[in-house]
């Protein structure tokens with residue numbers, strides 16, 4: 001008899017604290033046959049897997065999928081395709097699988113690329129995505145900072161942009177969140193300084209993880225190599241909202 005194909009669940013394990021995983025995701029994690037987690041091409045360590053670990057059954061199969069952090073688009077596409085094929089192979093064996101990511105699975109996440117590839121290779125695959133708590137929600141909670149109030153705007157940005165573009169975007173919103181603030185911290189700080197927002201910016205490093213740090217003077221971030229897990233929150237109170 002032909003078996004039914006398995007379901008793929010997209011699960012966000014939150015920013016670090018294993019208690020910040022939705023109950024629904026915990027239930028799913030306990031029931032799936034396989035947990036996939038992204039790892040970089042440099043090593044197979046997965047922080048998402050470490051966060052999820054307390055919720056996994058001891059016999060669960062875990063598989064790391066390598067997503068290279070590279071500017072080489074062809075290499076990247078090849079990896080997405082290969083990883084999608086791997087996931088489909090297990091689903092076709094009737095196994096249910098979870099793909100886990102840090103924070104929310106659909107916010108700047110490898111999961112989005114994986115889903116696109118799976119849909120194009122195997123359009124009938126059953127995919128069920130469960131939202132997760134983002135890094136910036138946890139950073140706001142840690143510092144008791146409202147993300148947005150009243151009729152204010154909230155802009156979520158990647159820091160991987162050149163300075164003028166960053167400056168232009170930051171200047172247009174009331175509240176700005178900068179993720180991926182690790183690579184061009186110099187440019188980011190300089191854009192913020194030129195907008196006179198340095199004193200209105202708070203940084204959170206490794207939120208919910210060992211070594212968690214709140215930075216109230218972001219100039220201090222320029223003295224050392226910025227951590228990959230850095231989020232910046234900017235309050236642009238000069239912007240008037242309509």
Ligand SMILES: C[S@@+](CC[C@H](N)C(=O)[O-])C[C@H]1O[C@@H](n2cnc3c(N)ncnc32)[C@H](O)[C@@H]1O
Nearest residue numbers: 015103104107108134135179180206207229230
């Ligand atoms: C690829 S994005 C992943 C975003 C994630 N899906 C989310 O919902 O927050 C990676 C960026 O998220 C932010 N990030 C993720 N986890 C974090 C944490 N625990 N503390 C601080 N920043 C974090 C950092 O800006 C990092 O460069």
